[in-house]
Amino acid sequence: MLSLPIFLVASVVKIVLVIFILLTAVAYTVWLERKVVGHMQNRWGPSRVGPFGLLQPLADGVKFLLKEDLTPPHVYRPLFIAAPMIAVICALTSISVIPFGTAIPVAGHIIPLQITDLNIGLLVILGVTSIGVYGVALAGWSSNSKYSLLGGLRASAQMVSYEICLGLSLVGVLIVSGSFSLQQIVESQRGYFWGFIPKWNIFYGCQFVAFFIYLMAAYAETNRIPFDLPEAETELVAGYHTEYSAMKFAMFFMAEYANMITVACLATILFLGGGNGPLFGPPLLRLILPTFYFVAKVFVFLFTYIWVRGTLPRFRYDQLMAFGWKFLFPLAIANLVVTALVVAYRS
Amino acid sequence: MPQNYVPVFIFIAVVGTLIPITLLLTKLVRPSNPHREKLLPYECGIDPVDRARGRYTVRYYIVAILFVVFDVETIFLFPWAVKFKAFGLFGLLEMLIFLGILIVGYIWIWQKGALEWV
Amino acid sequence: MCTGWYTSDMAPVATTFFFYFLSGLAILSGVLVITRKNPVHSALALILTLLSVAGLYLMLYAPFVAGVQIILYVGGIMVLFLFVIMLVNIERSEREKQFNQQWLPGILAACGLGLLFVLIYVKGKALFSQPVITMPETENTQRVGMMLYSNYMFPFEIASLLLLVAIIGAVVMAKKRI
Numbered sequence: 001m002l003s004l005p006i007f008l009v010a011s012v013v014k015i016v017l018v019i020f021i022l023l024t025a026v027a028y029t030v031w032l033e034r035k036v037v038g039h040m041q042n043r044w045g046p047s048r049v050g051p052f053g054l055l056q057p058l059a060d061g062v063k064f065l066l067k068e069d070l071t072p073p074h075v076y077r078p079l080f081i082a083a084p085m086i087a088v089i090c091a092l093t094s095i096s097v098i099p100f101g102t103a104i105p106v107a108g109h110i111i112p113l114q115i116t117d118l119n120i121g122l123l124v125i126l127g128v129t130s131i132g133v134y135g136v137a138l139a140g141w142s143s144n145s146k147y148s149l150l151g152g153l154r155a156s157a158q159m160v161s162y163e164i165c166l167g168l169s170l171v172g173v174l175i176v177s178g179s180f181s182l183q184q185i186v187e188s189q190r191g192y193f194w195g196f197i198p199k200w201n202i203f204y205g206c207q208f209v210a211f212f213i214y215l216m217a218a219y220a221e222t223n224r225i226p227f228d229l230p231e232a233e234t235e236l237v238a239g240y241h242t243e244y245s246a247m248k249f250a251m252f253f254m255a256e257y258a259n260m261i262t263v264a265c266l267a268t269i270l271f272l273g274g275g276n277g278p279l280f281g282p283p284l285l286r287l288i289l290p291t292f293y294f295v296a297k298v299f300v301f302l303f304t305y306i307w308v309r310g311t312l313p314r315f316r317y318d319q320l321m322a323f324g325w326k327f328l329f330p331l332a333i334a335n336l337v338v339t340a341l342v343v344a345y346r347s
Numbered sequence: 348m349p350q351n352y353v354p355v356f357i358f359i360a361v362v363g364t365l366i367p368i369t370l371l372l373t374k375l376v377r378p379s380n381p382h383r384e385k386l387l388p389y390e391c392g393i394d395p396v397d398r399a400r401g402r403y404t405v406r407y408y409i410v411a412i413l414f415v416v417f418d419v420e421t422i423f424l425f426p427w428a429v430k431f432k433a434f435g436l437f438g439l440l441e442m443l444i445f446l447g448i449l450i451v452g453y454i455w456i457w458q459k460g461a462l463e464w465v
Numbered sequence: 466m467c468t469g470w471y472t473s474d475m476a477p478v479a480t481t482f483f484f485y486f487l488s489g490l491a492i493l494s495g496v497l498v499i500t501r502k503n504p505v506h507s508a509l510a511l512i513l514t515l516l517s518v519a520g521l522y523l524m525l526y527a528p529f530v531a532g533v534q535i536i537l538y539v540g541g542i543m544v545l546f547l548f549v550i551m552l553v554n555i556e557r558s559e560r561e562k563q564f565n566q567q568w569l570p571g572i573l574a575a576c577g578l579g580l581l582f583v584l585i586y587v588k589g590k591a592l593f594s595q596p597v598i599t600m601p602e603t604e605n606t607q608r609v610g611m612m613l614y615s616n617y618m619f620p621f622e623i624a625s626l627l628l629l630v631a632i633i634g635a636v637v638m639a640k641k642r643i
Contacts, residue, residue, distance in 0.1 A: 004350065004476055011354035015361055068378050072386045079505070081370070089362050096358040116354040120606065123425070123532030124355065130540020134512070137544070141400075141505070141551050145388040149400060153551075157407050160414040160544055167421040174428035180606055242389050247373040251366070318464035321410070325462045329417075329453075333446065336424070340431060340439050347432055348483040350476045352523055356483075400551070405639050411545040412635040416628050418541045422533050423624070426610030438614055441622075448625040452632040461636045 006109055014115050015096070022095055026257040027057035033306045040310035061250075069246035079142035084244065084251035087135025091255035094128045094262045097121040099183050101275045101291030113291060114183065121182040122174075125266060126167060129221065133159050135255065140240040151239025154229050154317065161324045162220035162227075168332035169213035172339040173270045176205035186274035200273035206342060209335045211271045213328050218263040220324065222256060224305060226312040227320055264301035265294075272297045409461055420449055483524060491517040504550045508543060515539050529606040 031046060035053065038045025046053030071080060099114035118124055133156050140152010177188040191199045201207045220227040231239035241252045268274055275290030315323065348356070388395045427442055456462060490513065497510035515538045522531035613621055
C-alpha cells in the first residue's frame with residue numbers, strides 16, 4: 001500500500017516511461033512487420049539503415065518530421081487537424097490500465113508495474129476504443145474527398161460492428177474471472193490444473209472459442225488484413241487518410257500500431273494468463289520473469305498479426321459484414337451461454 | 348476524484364500536450380511549397396468532378412442503429428457476468444429469457460434481410 | 466506474483482479542482498451544443514459534455530455508470546448521431562435560421578426548470594439526508610449486478626422488450642421493402 005504522494009509521483013514516472021517504451025515499441029513493430037513480411041515474400045525488407053535495418057524507424061521518424069505537410073484548402077480545417085490527434089490519443093490511453101508484470105521494490109516502496117489498476121479497467125479500454133472511432137470517422141468526413149469519406153464510413157461501420165463481437169467475447173472471461181480489474185483477471189489465472197496445464201482462461205475457462213472471436217474482432221477493430229477494407233489500396237487509395245501527409249499521416253500510423261499493441265496486451269491478459277508462468281531462480285529473476293513472459297506472449301501475438309497479414313487476402317465488404325453479424329455474433333452468444341452453463345455446473 | 352483514476356487523467360494530459368507540441372514542432376522545420384495541383388482532392392490524377400459529400404447508402408445507418416441496440420445488450424451482460432457465480436442457475440435462467448427475446452429480434456432482422464449488404 | 470499490493474482504498478484527490486474543471490467543461494460544452502450552427506460541432510460538443518459527466522460519475526464513486534456512459538453514449542449513440550449528421554447537407558444548415566423566436570414558451574420552460582431546480586435544492590437535503598455515499602468503490606459493479614438481477618429483475622426483462630421494439634422500428638423505418 002502506497003501513500004498518496006508516493007503513489008502520484010510513482011505514477012507520473014511510470015507514465016513517462018510507458019509512453020517512451022510504447023512509442024519505441026510502435027516504431028519497432030513497424031520495423032518487425034516490414035522485415036517479417038519481406039522475408040515471407042522472399043525479399044529482404046529494410047536492410048540499409050543500420051545493421052538489419054534496425055535504425056530504419058529512426059530514419060522514418062526524421063522523414064515524417066521533415067516532409068511537407070499539406071493541408072489542402074478543400075478540407076474542413078479544425079477537424080482535419082483534430083482527427084489524427086483524437087485517433088492517436090485514444091490509441092495510447094488504453095495502455096494506462098495494462099499490468100505489465102509483478103510489483104517491484106524501488107527505494108523501499110513496492111511499485112506495481114502498471115500505471116494504475118482500475119476496478120473498471122476493462123470498461124475503460126472498451127470505452128477508449130469506442131471513442132477511437134471518431135478519429136477515423138471525422139478524418140474521413142473532414143477531408144472532403146470521395147475516397148476519404150468512403151474509407152471513413154467503411155472503417156467506422158466495420159469498427160462498430162465488430163465492437164459487439166469483441167464485447168461479447170469478453171463476457172465469457174468475465175464469468176470465469178468475476179472482475180473487470182485486469183490485475184484481478186491475471187490473478188485468477190494463476191496456478192495449474194491436472195498437474196501441468198496452466199490455468200489460463202483459454203484452457204481452464206474453455207475460452208478458446210472466445211479467443212477465436214476476440215482474435216477476429218481485434219483484427220477488424222484495428223483495420224488489419226484480412227479486414228483492412230477501410231484502406232483497401234486497390235479501391236480506395238488509402239481510405240480515410242488519403243488526404244493526409246507527413247506528421248498527421250504518421251499519427252494515424254502510430255494509432256494503428258499502438259492499437260495493435262494494446263489488443264495484443266489485452267489478449268495476453270484476458271486469455272493467455274498475463275505475466276503468469278513458471279518462476280525460478282534468485283529473487284531478482286523472479287521479479288523480472290513475469291514481465292518477460294508478458295512481453296513474450298505479446299510478441300507472439302504481434303507476430304501472428306504479421307503472419308496473417310503475409311498470408312491472407314482481403315475480404316469483400318459484404319463478406320466482412322456477413323462474417324461479423326451472421327457468424328461471429330451468434331457464435332459469441334452461444335459461447336457465453338455454454339460458458340455460463342459450465343461455470344454453473346462446476347460450482 | 349478517486350485516487351486510482353488520477354493517473355489516467357495525468358496520462359491523457361501528458362499525451363494531449365505531447366501530440367500537439369509534435370505537430371507544432373514539425374511546422375517549424377518542414378518545407379511548405381503549396382501548388383494548385385498538389386492541393387486538389389486526390390482522385391488518381393483526374394480533375395475531381397462533383398461534390399465529395401454525396402449521399403451514401405442507408406445500410407451504414409442500419410448498422411449503426413443495430414450496433415447501439417446490441418451494445419446496450421452487451422452492457423447488460425457485463426454486471427451479470429462478473430456476479431454470475433453468486434447467481435448460479437437462477438441468474439442463467441434470467442439471462443436466457445433476456446437473450447431469448449433479443450434473439451427473436453435478431454432472427455427477425457436476418458429473415459427480413461437487414462443483415463444483407465448487397 | 467505477489468498479491469495485495471494494489472491500492473484498494475480510494476482516497477479522493479483534488480476534489481475541488483476536478484469538480485470545477487469537469488462541471489465547467491460540461492456547462493461550457495453544453496452551451497456550445499445549442500449555439501453552434503454546424504451540427505458536427507454541436508455533436509462534438511455533446512460528446513465533450515457526456516465525457517465530463519462521466520468524469521463526475523467517477524467522482525461520485527460510481528465507476529460502472531461512468532464506464533457505461535462512455536461506452537454507450539459516447540461510443541454508441543453519438544456515433545449514430547454523427548452518421549446521420551454526415552448525411553445532412555452542412556452548407557445548407559449553416560445558412561438556415563438557428564432559433565425560431567418563440568419567447569413565451571421558452572421563458573415558461575425556463576421558469577419551470579428553475580423552479581424545479583430550486584425545489585430540489587431546498588427539499589433535496591431532506592430527501593437525501595446522507596451527504597456522502599459510503600459504498601465501497603471496489604464493489605460498485607458487483608453491487609449494480611446484485612441490484613439489477615435480483616431486486617429489479619422485472620424492469621430488466623422489460624428492457625429487452627424495449628430493445629426488441631427498437632430493433633424492429635429501426636429496420637422498418639430504414640428498409641424500403643420489408
